[in-house]
Amino acid sequence: MGQLTTGNFLQALSTNTSKPIFDPVILQQADGRVVVEYGLVFSQTTMPIAIDRDVQWHSAAFDNSTSNTSPIENTAVDEIFLDATSRSDGVGGFGSAVVSLVDDLHGGADLVLRFVSSVGLPASNQIFVGVHAGQVQQNPALAGRHTGHVIVAYENFTTATSARDIRFHIYAPNESDVSGEVIVSATNVNAAFPDVVSLIGPSTGNFVVAWQEAGGIDFRRYFANGTALDAAPVPIADSGGLLPHIAPTKDGGFLVVWGQAFGTESDASGDFDLAIQRFDGNGVAVGSRLFIDEPGDQGPFSTNVTTLSDGRVLVAFNNETGERADRESSPAKAEQKYSVARIIDMA
Numbered sequence: 001m002g003q004l005t006t007g008n009f010l011q012a013l014s015t016n017t018s019k020p021i022f023d024p025v026i027l028q029q030a031d032g033r034v035v036v037e038y039g040l041v042f043s044q045t046t047m048p049i050a051i052d053r054d055v056q057w058h059s060a061a062f063d064n065s066t067s068n069t070s071p072i073e074n075t076a077v078d079e080i081f082l083d084a085t086s087r088s089d090g091v092g093g094f095g096s097a098v099v100s101l102v103d104d105l106h107g108g109a110d111l112v113l114r115f116v117s118s119v120g121l122p123a124s125n126q127i128f129v130g131v132h133a134g135q136v137q138q139n140p141a142l143a144g145r146h147t148g149h150v151i152v153a154y155e156n157f158t159t160a161t162s163a164r165d166i167r168f169h170i171y172a173p174n175e176s177d178v179s180g181e182v183i184v185s186a187t188n189v190n191a192a193f194p195d196v197v198s199l200i201g202p203s204t205g206n207f208v209v210a211w212q213e214a215g216g217i218d219f220r221r222y223f224a225n226g227t228a229l230d231a232a233p234v235p236i237a238d239s240g241g242l243l244p245h246i247a248p249t250k251d252g253g254f255l256v257v258w259g260q261a262f263g264t265e266s267d268a269s270g271d272f273d274l275a276i277q278r279f280d281g282n283g284v285a286v287g288s289r290l291f292i293d294e295p296g297d298q299g300p301f302s303t304n305v306t307t308l309s310d311g312r313v314l315v316a317f318n319n320e321t322g323e324r325a326d327r328e329s330s331p332a333k334a335e336q337k338y339s340v341a342r343i344i345d346m347a
Contacts, residue, residue, distance in 0.1 A: 025081075072116055079100045087115075087150055095115065113171060146205075149178060168196065169181055190213055197254065202252035203253070206224060215235060
């Protein structure tokens with residue numbers, strides 16, 4: 001229990017690739033294969049700064065040998081890898097989907113979804129998500145469905161008014177937009193940074209979207225076809241925080257994890273911790289709220305949550321020590337960054 005069972009199965013990928021790679025996402029496809037989807041800096045010049053990033057797929061080999069690396073997005077324009085999800089196509093084939101920010105060659109960029117086969121080949125054309133004149137789509141999150149559909153939740157920013165809201169589309173592997181564009185949040189509350197998960201157990205087929213806004217963290221549940229289960233966004237009480245992440249629970253409910261400041265450090269910087277609240281399949285809070293507060297920390301970041309096969313939930317995040325005043329006055333007290341993982345028993 002807790003024992004490492006393989007070596008570094010990304011070692012072959014990184015040592016056999018001369019170009020910089022970034023933001024790897026590790027997935028287990030429904031066929032059991034572990035794959036890595038990641039960004040690759042294909043080329044870069046310095047004057048003026050011009051960069052061509054691509055998106056790659058890699059089948060992780062546990063014996064540290066190179067195995068099945070293939071490009072997903074590799075055109076001559078800049079493509080920034082943002083998120084990935086595993087999926088089933090509903091008829092016996094399995095694969096994944098990725099979302100990228102693609103340069104439109106006109107001073108802007110578009111969110112682009114691409115379905116990927118189980119062997120890393122593009123399985124669709126580029127699908128442009130939520131494009132509107134005068135608006136920017138950003139900070140996407142993906143959730144795969146057991147039907148093969150993929151949910152893309154994202155932040156929609158209106159340039160003229162600086163208004164932000166949360167929206168989603170549901171796409172089928174044949175590239176059809178089965179839900180149309182659905183506005184999830186209010187349009188005047190500075191809604192941002194959504195996450196989305198497909199629910200499991202008794203709630204299989206439904207999904208939930210969570211996001212931050214001016215009043216804290218909100219969520220909203222949906223049927224599989226994109227029809228709202230909640231008539232309006234549901235605020236989480238006393239959740240004045242940032243960057244929510246969701247994990248499904250085996251009983252059909254879900255867990256929401258977010259960062260929240262509770263007072264300040266001695267240097268007046270925010271004392272950020274992680275807050276965790278469980279909800280049942282009806283969206284009702286269950287039990288007391290949990291908090292992760294590492295002694296002497298300066299607050300968690302880069303949080304990820306996932307549900308294990310036995311129903312427990314794994315929370316992993318980066319953290320750092322040292323206060324700003326200490327770091328400025330003494331190199332010996334410089335901040336130290338470290339990674340933390342906690343497992344939550346959902347019994």
